[in-house]
Amino acid sequence: MKQTADIPTPGLDPDLCYRAIQAKDARFDGRFFVCVSSTGIYCRPVCPARVPKRENCRFVPSAAAAEAAGFRSCLRCRPEAAPGTPAWVGTAASVSRALRLIDEGALDEGKLDDLAQRLGMGERQLRRLFLAHVGAGPQSVAANRRLLTAKQLISDTRLPLAEVAYAAGYRSLRRFNDAIRQAYGVAPGEIRRASETASGGGIIMRLGYRPPFDWERLVTYLAGRAMPGVESVTQKRYARSFRLDGVSGTLTVAPAKKGHALEARVAVAGAGAGAALPMRRIAARLRRLFDLDADPSAIAAAFRGDPLIGPRLARVKGLRVPGAFDGFELAIRAVLGQQISVKGATTIAGRIVAKFGEPIDSGEEGITHLFPAPRRLADADFAGLGLTGGRISTLKSLAAAVASGALDFSPRETLEAKIAELTALPGIGEWTAHYVALRALGEPDAFPASDLGLRKAAGGGAPVATKELELLSQDWRPWRGYAALALWTL
Structure with a gap:
């Protein structure tokens, strides 16, 4: 029998989709929905209800398409808890x-x-x-x-x-x-x-994903780059402070005890308790941070025949690109990491947070501050923090551009356009721009080809030229970001 992992996302094959719902295969949760004409309800492929007859099934690529066709959401399998649309839908x-x-x-x-x-x-x-x-x-x-x-x-x-x-x-x-x-x-x-769910001392959200999911490798990467005072990462959970739309508080994320999902708890700081929580934006940022909309089976299949990346992805199942909750914070961290070690950049980041961040009573060990706002860093005096004059100038220019609205961390019409926008700032080169695009924007094709680590991995220890790696990477599109992560970490 043909494996259901070969189902293409945009052009749904009804027979293969029906096999997937018969198997209740969680890898396809969110990739399509089944509309049942006999009930007028649409469901996830993993719905625990009895599988409907084939002649009553119509398959659509999104919950929105099911709603537009006049079907109601199933209260049993809860389409709101399904993983999101894959990061790349074909070439769109x-x-x-x-x-x-x-x-x-x-x-x-x-x-x-x-x-x-x-x-x-x-x-x-x-x-x-x-x-x-x-x-x-x-x-x-x-x-x-x-x-x-x-x-x-x-x-x-x-x-x-x-x-x-x-x-x-x-x-x-x-x-x-x-x-x-x-x-x-x-x-x-x-x-x-x-409903019978109680939220206890905070607001709890389930964030679904398609298995497999290498949680341990992802949090290990995040732990090594955690922002002191802002983030706290262990093998069991990720926690951080946040400020969004005038609301501040803390987030804690850990694997759910049941099902293929992460569980996020949101706690609001006292001063913002009366404000409206931007929960949809929080959920979107967490999905990007943990790369929850990736389809690891499809990505691994795309690299299966590649001699450099294929064996790496075959050894590790469920590789995800670590993202970022806050684009500005990640961009500052990327600038600090230019030409110095990860440990050195983390140390300086902690000094910046301690000096310019806003203290917060989080109740979480290790979380003491909110990350400094753009205007605060644009006007900051960085003397004595271990930064060169050039690096200080870049940080202040970046912060000023974000504070004024000249730069934001939303996607542009193309990856190339966003890279051009970022590299127009003084001190931001191709490497930094691609790194920011990959982690802060979730651009799966971003690829910092000049990175020495990537060049060494591609050459088996002896670094290849940047142009040679750039040429080689064309075969990895549109998932060059996953190739970069595989070369960096596997």
């Missing part, structure tokens, strides 16, 4: 970037034309790409993501329903109530009463 890089912007709320208040312009295309072209690769238009996708976030917060937290509405991206309670009733046939309060 623009769709992937648009999805990341939608996750950050680009269409909650903004117009579709504004989103299209940020991606360097027209509205009509953007709609066409979404229909081809996602099965629904951008605005339908945004509405579906608001709905699924709201459903998860209703079921898994004890947030007041008014706070759930705003945390999910709704701008009025009426729209929130109408959306829930239309999607589930009941009021939000009835869903809340039917």
